[in-house]
Amino acid sequence: MIEQAKEYAHAGFHIIPMCPADHAGMSARHIEVCRSPGKRPLIRNWQNAGVPSDAEIERWFKKWPQANIGMSLGQRQGLVAIDLDGEFxxxxLEELSEGELPDTWQFSTPGGGMRYIFAAPKDCIVKKYSISDPNPDATHSEFLLLGENSCTVLPPSKHRNGGYYEWIRPPQFIRMA
Known part of the structure; x- marks a missing residue:
């Protein structure tokens, strides 16, 4: 995981360490308050973090060897993401895009969802926006736009269900196994 984190940083991503999906090595306090295992940033002021150095990444993974990799989103990074879960x-997405989605980075989430990452204009602030399935019986079925003060987990991070996030259309710099 540490080598992948370094690759992301070398490509200019504002990556951040995220808690392990199983909370391995985390404090009792973290476990008590964390509502998103595997998806919660582990550093303060992560929204303003820039591109970390190799030394910083090595410190993170020494402190949290099972950490996931995340990335801050928004104007500073110049990226936004769309998170899709369920048929809704x-x-x-089909309705809002009218079926015309530009080619972009894309990865699958272990719960059967999809994540799309897009470049955002540097002078544009994109706020978080979500629409959930109005069906009360629907389980985690939503459209979520992640922008300012948001973050996303990145492959090959592990989900709390035991599965892994996997690139479908990776950034060009990523070496696929």
């Missing part, structure tokens, strides 16, 4: 999320 997919249908909402």
């Amino acid at each position: 999320g997919r249908q909402k």
Whole structure:
């Protein structure tokens, strides 16, 4: 995981360490307050973090050897993400894009969802926006736009269900196994 984190940083991503999906090595306090295992940033002021050095990444993984990799989003990074879960999320993206989605970075989430990452204009602030399935019986079915003060987990991070996030259309710099 540490080598992948370094590759992301070398490519200019504002990456951040995220808690392990199983909370391995985390404090009792963290476990008590964390509502998103595997997805919670482990450093303060992560929204303003820049591109970390190799030494900083090595410190993170020495302190949290099982950490996931995340990335801050928004104007500073110049990236936003769309997170889709369930059929409702997919249908909402189809409706909003009118079926015309530009080619972009894309990865699958272990819960059956998809994440798309897009470049955002540097002078544009994109706020977080979500639409959930109005069906009360629907389980985690939504369309989520992640922008300012948001972050995303990145492959090959581990999900709390035991699966892994996997690139479908990776940034060009990523070496696929």
